[in-house]
Amino acid sequence: MLSKLGAVAEQVGDALKASKALREARLTDIKKPRRLVETFKNTKIIGPMATVMAYNSKDIPDRPAISDEHGTLTWAQVDRQSNALANTLLDAGLKPGSVVGIIARDHRAVPLAQFAAGRSGIRLALMNTGFGAAQFVEVAEREKLEAILYDEEFAGLADSLPPEMLRIVTWHEGDADFGENIRTLEEVVATGRTTMPPTPKTWGGMVILTSGTTGLPKGARRAKFSPFASALLVDRVQFPYRSSVVIVSPLFHSTGFATWAVATAGGNETVLLRRFDAEKTLAAIERHKAELLVAVPTMLHRILALGPEVIGKYDTSSLKSVVVAGSALSPTLSEAFQDQFGNVLYNLYGSTEVAIASIAKPEELRQAPGTIGKAPVSSYMVLFDDNDQRITEPNVKGRLFVRNGAPFEGYTDGRNKQILEGHMSTGDMAYFDENGLWFIAGRDDDMIVSGGENVYPLEVENLLAEHDAVADIAVIGVDDDEFGTRLRAFVVPAEGASPDADELRAHVKSNLARYKVPRDIVFVEDLPRNPTGKLVRRELPTGPLDG
Known part of the structure; x- marks a missing residue:
């Protein structure tokens, strides 16, 4: 543990390094001290996103702010439409501190809701588009939603909420009639008052949900703004300034949100696609001359699957950075993507709870494909063994704990993560x-013991991903009478390939220890993944196999 003096010295050092990173990214300007003071003051009142939007609407009102299938909004238009939405929510009886949920694909409604919530003092809960009805209702009740913004396709979920709850449809096809008491976002921004709403006493904060791959998604509360949050990203990632970014990672997830927030602070245009399409993504990069792409690893795989001929149809030379997160980046995918697009790939590791823990730069991924790199400014990663003792030697696996300048404030249900020596558990080895x-070895709870040997499925997954006949792969542990647990591999064959189970076992056996060879190999059409690309292991069958 740090002494009090050491803690103060660390904080001062982190502040200086973070300030330097923010200046170099042009997110702060020491030549404008008054604005710096105003920024810190305003973020406590209306939050960081509404504060940044207000500056952009004054500094660059006519530059593009958001582009989606409906077209492009300038910063001046975003300013007026955010006010219209904020005033509509307040006029409907909501108050600062009320909680509004939004369940929507990636389009203008999500940023507008963020800005409107900040200006009105309302707390915004970002709901997962992969929710089933039971999950949606339970999370809505837990977070105490008082209103819901939703795309037409999620009307069934919205209808499961109390009928008196305020509803606004954020995206719809055609001229559908939603009833007398349900308005559309188009109506709201066209008729709502565009004057500045009353200034709240304090920022209402926001709730980002965890991925929920092991159960009901938990709500991670963020009600305080840390200036270190942006520095965690720009310290190791090259972000553009007043240019264009394409974000296909869901905005309701922490990665999509965090990268959008930093891009917005830099006055960039954010290009959004409601549904991911590999070729449309390349077209968007070319059309908007995007310098940054934010995606999840499965999306990169689908882009590469287009093949050189299709990829070559689009000019992606503007790309300087491609940020991936949300699920493990395999060494094979890392190498293949940079071979095709150049050294532009950044592998971000973190979570909704610990924020950004580490980032691998392009050259580091070339040096060690699949690495999660090193910790950015104000982030500290440590390993503990099963007896809660520090591990300080290289190449020794342990439980990963993180401490950084964007502290987690606890789950909305009152629970928290394990803390050791001021560091929070990530749940990873x-x-x-x-x-x-x-390097990540795998989830702590994914480790299996087979015949007395510890096995992490991720190591086997990465090896099988190298095989030309494998398009996607998942490895889990299942009960075994003889060994206690054995490995079962679920393989999605590559297009045009017919892999043989014995051939894949031989591939593992020739590279890893015998006890790491999957006993079962099951061929499937696809794997269960959530909208952020994470494998939902609980949906993979663990019982006896037919035949």
Whole structure:
């Protein structure tokens, strides 16, 4: 543990380094001290996103702010439409501190809701578009939603909420009639008052849900703004300034939200696609001359699957950075993507709870494909063994804990993560090498014991992903009478390939220990993944196999 003096010295050092990173990214300007003071003051009152939007609407009112299938909004238009939405919510009886949920694909409604919530003092809960009815209702009740913004396709979920709840449809096809008491976002921004709503006493905060791959998604509360939050990203990632970014990672997830927030702070146009399409993504990069793409690893796989001929139809030379997060980046995918698009890939590791823990730069991914890189400014990663003792030697696996300048404030149900020496558990097993590069070995609870040996499925998954006949792969542990647990691999064959189970077992056996060879190999058409690309292991069958 740090002494009080050491903690103060660390904080001062982090502040200086973070300030330098923010200046170099042009997110702050020491030549404008008054604005810096105003920014810190306003973020406590209306939140960071509404504060940034207000500056952009004054500094660059006519520059593009958001582009989607409905067209492009300038910063001046975003300013007026956010006010219209904020005033509509307040006029309907909501008050600062009320909680509004939004369940929507990636389009203008999500940023507008963020800005409107900040200006009105309302707390915004970002709901997962992969929710089933039971999950949606339970989360809505837990978060105490008083209004819901939703795309037409989620009308069935919205209808499961109390009928008196305020509803606004954020996206619809055609001229559908939703009833007398349900308005559309188009109506709201066209008729709502565009004057500035009353200034709230404090920022209402926001709720980002965890991925929920192991159960009901938990709500991660964020009601305080840390200036370190943006520095965590720009310290290791090259972000554009007043240019264009394409974000296809869901905005309701922490990665999509965090990268959008930093891009917005830099006055960039954000290009959004309601549904991911590999070729449309390349077309958007070309059309908007985007310098940054934010995606999840499965999306990169689908882009590469288009093949060189289709990829070559689009000019993507404007791309300087491609940020991936949300699920593990395999070494094979890392190498293949940079071979095609150049050294532009950044692998971000973190979670809704710990924020950004580490980022691998393009050259680090070339040096050690699949690495999660190193910690950015104000982030500290440590390993503990099963006895809660620190691990300080390289290449020794342990439980990964993180401490950084964007602290988690606890789940909305009152629970929290395990804390050791001021560091929060990530739930992952990890190690670092002699060069200080970090690697994830797998989830702590994914480890299985087979015949007395510890096995992490991720290691086997990465190896099988290298095989030309494998398009996607998942490995889990299932009960075994003889060994206690054995490995079962679910394989999505590559297009045109007919992999043989014995051939895949031989591939593993020739590279890893015998006890890491999957006993079962099951061929499937696809794997269960959530909207952020994470594998939902609980949906994979663990019982006896037919035949």
